[in-house]
Amino acid sequence: MKKYVIAIIFLLLLPSFSAERMDESLECSSATDEFFTPENITLKDDAFHVFPLHAETWYYECFFDNDYSMVFIVTVLSNGRTGLALAGIYIYRNTHLEYSDRIFIPSPFFFASDKKPLIKIFGKEIINGDIDKEGNLYYNILFENNGYGISLTFINETRGWKGKMGRGWWLAVPKCKVRGTLVINDEKMEVEGIGYHDHNIFHLYTPLVERGYIDGKLLAEPSIVWGEIFHTRWNSDAFAVISYKGKYISIPQKNITIKEDSYIYDHGRFIPTEVNFSFNVGNEMEGFLHVKAEDFHHIRLPLLWYWRYHVRVEGKIKIGKDEIEVNKIEMMELMIY
Structure with missing residues (x-):
């Protein structure tokens, strides 16, 4: 029954699809021994991809040098003109979930750049990625609500990669040095840690197949x-x-x-x-x-x-x-x- 419901939703969304062709790099790959072949990334690869209605996620996780860890994730469902964004934060202490929060943001109150990893909600940056003077890829991420939040910088320490993944696409920056501020119940603490970032593209029909x-x-x-x-x-x-x-x-x-x-x-x-x-x-x-x-x-x-x-x-x-x-x-x- 679940997949029939998804199919109905997919059909209802079809009129919103642009007539432009989906990026060739996202064509379906079949099950082979070369299921995934990673390639080098550019800054623009981590930006929003403008083509027919689809979902993209930007995921950041970190283990801090105290008892805390966190996940920050932003999902954008859009065709480049209109859509919906979802920003969520999950804060853990000693591996146990201590706080979580998710905010839905409809158009036109969010912005996702197609030039670089830059996302804004209600006019404020929550993700901003760039290359520093030494050539290092970095991300500033910012989110706070109800006395909990983060203000962190992720600095890449490995070579990032991207590639087709089944019927989707995956970009990963597998290891980052992280520093910044963690807010717990209105109390700010300076933190450092080790982090990870990935960026995924999902077709809306994926749950059907x-x-x-x-x-x-x-x-x-x-x-x-x-x-x-x-x-x-x-x-x-x-x-x-x-x-x-x-x-x-x-x-x-x-x-x-x-x-x-x-x-x-x-x-x-x-x-x-x-x-x-x-x-x-x-x-x-x-x-x-x-x-x-x-x-x-x-x-x-x-x-x-x-x-x-x-x-x-x-x-x-x-x-x-x-x-x-x-x-x-x-x-x-x-x-x-």
């Missing part, structure tokens, strides 16, 4: 972004990108194993609470990470099911002669259409 996805990351040296796209209950594609010493390396799908485990029933769905992720590229690179939920919460979205986890990641990674032991807290997310 896909099942969902799970993804996670390791914000370390090396940093890793891994995930599995569920096309159906029985068919999926996996990807993993390692960023190390100023370079990124895409692991071939045939060399990746991702296994979800320890399912529990939550909000009408069976969801995993453990994931085993491994890769092996001969003598060049190999690794195994055991990912186990420390805490998680469900975020209700229209016609979608979404969970965000704080997870304990343990294991070992070998790249050439370098061997790295891993034992740290990270985030993971699960989406079911």
